[in-house]
Amino acid sequence: MPFSLLKYGLSSDYPVDVDLPAPKELKSSYDVVIIGGGGHGLATAYYLAKYHNITNVAVLEKAYLGGGNTARNTAVIRSNYLTPEGVRFYSESVRMFQSLSNEFDYNIMYSERGQLTLAHTDATVRAFRQRAEVNTHFGGRTEMLDRQQIRELVPSLNMDPGHLPVMAGLWHKDGATARHDAVAWGYAKEAAKRGVEIHQLTEVQDLVIEGGKVRAVKTNRGTIQCGCVVQAVAGHSSILAKKAGFTMPIISYPLQAMVTQPFKPFLDPLVSSSALHCYVQQTSRGEVVFGGGSDPYPLYNTRSTLDLKESLIGAALEMFPFLSQARLMRQWAGTTDMTPDYSPIMGLSPVENYYLDAGWGTWGFKATPICGKTMAELVASGGKTPDLIAPFALERFARFRQVNEMGATAASH
Amino acid sequence: MKIMPCPLNGPRNISEFVYGGELTEMPDPDTTSDREWADYVFFSDNTAGVVIEWWMHAASSYWFIAERHTVTDEILRTYDPSERFTQRIDFPMNHSDTVGDRT
Numbered sequence A: 001m002p003f004s005l006l007k008y009g010l011s012s013d014y015p016v017d018v019d020l021p022a023p024k025e026l027k028s029s030y031d032v033v034i035i036g037g038g039g040h041g042l043a044t045a046y047y048l049a050k051y052h053n054i055t056n057v058a059v060l061e062k063a064y065l066g067g068g069n070t071a072r073n074t075a076v077i078r079s080n081y082l083t084p085e086g087v088r089f090y091s092e093s094v095r096m097f098q099s100l101s102n103e104f105d106y107n108i109m110y111s112e113r114g115q116l117t118l119a120h121t122d123a124t125v126r127a128f129r130q131r132a133e134v135n136t137h138f139g140g141r142t143e144m145l146d147r148q149q150i151r152e153l154v155p156s157l158n159m160d161p162g163h164l165p166v167m168a169g170l171w172h173k174d175g176a177t178a179r180h181d182a183v184a185w186g187y188a189k190e191a192a193k194r195g196v197e198i199h200q201l202t203e204v205q206d207l208v209i210e211g212g213k214v215r216a217v218k219t220n221r222g223t224i225q226c227g228c229v230v231q232a233v234a235g236h237s238s239i240l241a242k243k244a245g246f247t248m249p250i251i252s253y254p255l256q257a258m259v260t261q262p263f264k265p266f267l268d269p270l271v272s273s274s275a276l277h278c279y280v281q282q283t284s285r286g287e288v289v290f291g292g293g294s295d296p297y298p299l300y301n302t303r304s305t306l307d308l309k310e311s312l313i314g315a316a317l318e319m320f321p322f323l324s325q326a327r328l329m330r331q332w333a334g335t336t337d338m339t340p341d342y343s344p345i346m347g348l349s350p351v352e353n354y355y356l357d358a359g360w361g362t363w364g365f366k367a368t369p370i371c372g373k374t375m376a377e378l379v380a381s382g383g384k385t386p387d388l389i390a391p392f393a394l395e396r397f398a399r400f401r402q403v404n405e406m407g408a409t410a411a412s413h
Numbered sequence B: 001m002k003i004m005p006c007p008l009n010g011p012r013n014i015s016e017f018v019y020g021g022e023l024t025e026m027p028d029p030d031t032t033s034d035r036e037w038a039d040y041v042f043f044s045d046n047t048a049g050v051v052i053e054w055w056m057h058a059a060s061s062y063w064f065i066a067e068r069h070t071v072t073d074e075i076l077r078t079y080d081p082s083e084r085f086t087q088r089i090d091f092p093m094n095h096s097d098t099v100g101d102r103t
């Protein structure tokens, strides 16, 4: 062993950095209470401290940091949505992701691979043309590819899967992936450094609402007063909203994914097919990730099913037949809160100082930075909705002003 | 494989069935407010616990009611809608909508 390593190990500087301070007692009151210590809640806390100097903030997490959908997602980052509102919002998020490692001084392993979505029917080709135009207009890098270009980009792809030959592709150069845990940890570390308190194993069990305002939250560690509350609990949005006294346009479905043993690098871009209900990507560790559509019926349960394994693997093998010998390493699920228009719900709620970050369904990891930034703006201004998220207000449903992203979400996440 | 006990066809693989949504009462479209209608169309209880829902057996197009637990993934009871709906429901037709040939 090199002598310098031994010396370093024994020196008082080791370990160099503590990312999160040790847990403390809860204070009796905070200016802002954020429910949910996933990427979204932590990002909101970070931007509150960074841009608005609001640091009397507690993030309350019932289990462990980033152990919800932040830990379960397949980390597809992209902005090739369909509506101007959607593209504008997600493009800003992609831009923020690009500089996050530098900002944190912590590697989130952001890796810009490009995302290829396959069209197997004329209707999909038409929809892709529209998406390419809308994307380009709002500053994303998205174009159509023909069969020959797809073959060159992904030589290992089967161009004629059974009954669904590939006709064209939507090539989104900004498509990327990142280490999802590191995103949560990076936000947590930087928020804590600025004075935000992060409390794990702290479950919000009830809300004290008086005169149309939230006054306190009741937790398993006691009741704390609050100036306002941000709810960022992904798969539990309806449950908390009910405690605040209102219902949501949300139905919760499990979403499953799986990963194979590692292979040498063979697949650079993220490849997805909505007709086959499947997307495939290779991680930087070499494992191949398979993801697909949600389960067929609502549940608050993250069990795995054989039905889904069969259909997802079937579709993945249509795309990459040589993976038939691959061994599955892990399979898991998360509860995803699906909205009728496949867009999130962000902003005000019927309770005056209770802010919503919900309805993130199967697509919310990519929105973590911009969502945190805009939610922080909303909180700091005492409820003035930033333009970027105004279209995603809960109110849109009562006005029949949905932001329809269903076609651009499907199995691409 | 998850089994759904169909009141008409007996126990079948759940992949033969289609989930049809929470059992809720439809407000009268002619008299309800926009907000109430939006509530009926988009909002849902999304209960973590026992729920009462519509389901359909796809192959036979048979609709029935299931009571299920959304946390434990157990199906507690299934039955024919006639157990709940004892009277015929007539949907009033707006005549201008039904005038024949629109090609």
Ligand SMILES: Cc1cc2nc3c(=O)[nH]c(=O)nc-3n(C[C@H](O)[C@H](O)[C@H](O)COP(=O)(O)OP(=O)(O)OC[C@H]3O[C@@H](n4cnc5c(N)ncnc54)[C@H](O)[C@@H]3O)c2cc1C
Pocket (backbone or CB within 6 Å): A035, A036, A037, A038, A039, A040, A041, A060, A061, A062, A063, A064, A065, A066, A067, A068, A069, A070, A071, A072, A073, A074, A075, A076, A077, A202, A203, A204, A205, A232, A233, A234, A235, A236, A240, A255, A256, A257, A291, A332, A333, A334, A335, A336, A360, A361, A362, A363, A364, A365, A366, A367, A412, A413
């Ligand atoms: C299999 C799968 C694949 C996905 N793939 C993608 C993808 O490729 N790209 C993409 O953009 N998105 C994807 N998503 C969606 C994405 O994971 C989520 O939208 C996103 O992680 C939501 O972040 P969050 O911080 O809001 O939620 P979470 O990380 O779930 O954080 C919410 C936290 O709230 C906590 N909580 C809940 N109730 C309480 C309470 N009462 N008190 C205290 N704490 C509470 C939970 O424990 C949890 O840690 C995928 C999801 C799944 C399940």
